[in-house]
Amino acid sequence: MKKDKNTNFFHFKGLTLEIHPEVYNPAEDTFLLIEALDVVKGKSVLEIGTGCGIISLDCARIGANVVCTDINPFAVDLTKRNYSRNKHLVKGDFDVRKGDLFKPIKNKEVFDIIIFNPPYLPTEKKDIVGGSGWFDVATNGGATGIKITTRFIDELTDYLKQNGKSYFIFSSLSDSDKLESLIKKKKFQFNVVSCRSFDFETISVYCLTKK
């Protein structure tokens, strides 16, 4: 990732992306997820929680047909601007929608690949940053760290095609037993496709397959 002289922009694999103070800045988790994805031309992709749109734009650049969503209106507007800015590089369809998890997805709309870099940090009341609240929305995974991930996995199967895959980030600070028992309850096959360790935390990319 190369930063522009104008610090509101950066470059990633030929894409020029604007960032915004109310929207999550791409970080190690974003790049770990991008590197782990197996997306090819023509596949249908849904990204929940797109932030500045970097993951979705990278998929559409490859030729996937992308729907992306975010609950944060600043993220939705920013992703629309980033799409306009990079339209000439995008080969697939690109549709940005605002809303909570799968709410913006139409009845019977199903995807080959569903991606989510969720808010995954275990967060107690004392950890809440406050302000406009959008930073907390991007990072706060509730006391267990998997509050939003649990809601995501609960609904996932309705939006995935048979043999479809879902990729999401998980932190070692959260409860992996709880996560994996939910995955098994929902009858997904799963494996951890990549991970990266820091001083106090390892972040992993889980890949779930609908069989």
Ligand SMILES: C[S@@+](CC[C@H](N)C(=O)[O-])C[C@H]1O[C@@H](n2cnc3c(N)ncnc32)[C@H](O)[C@@H]1O
């Ligand atoms: C960790 S950030 C990831 C942003 C971007 N995908 C990336 O990897 O750089 C999490 C994103 O999920 C969004 N988000 C949080 N809860 C959500 C929900 N219930 N429905 C949709 N989006 C949500 C946040 O607004 C934020 O943009």
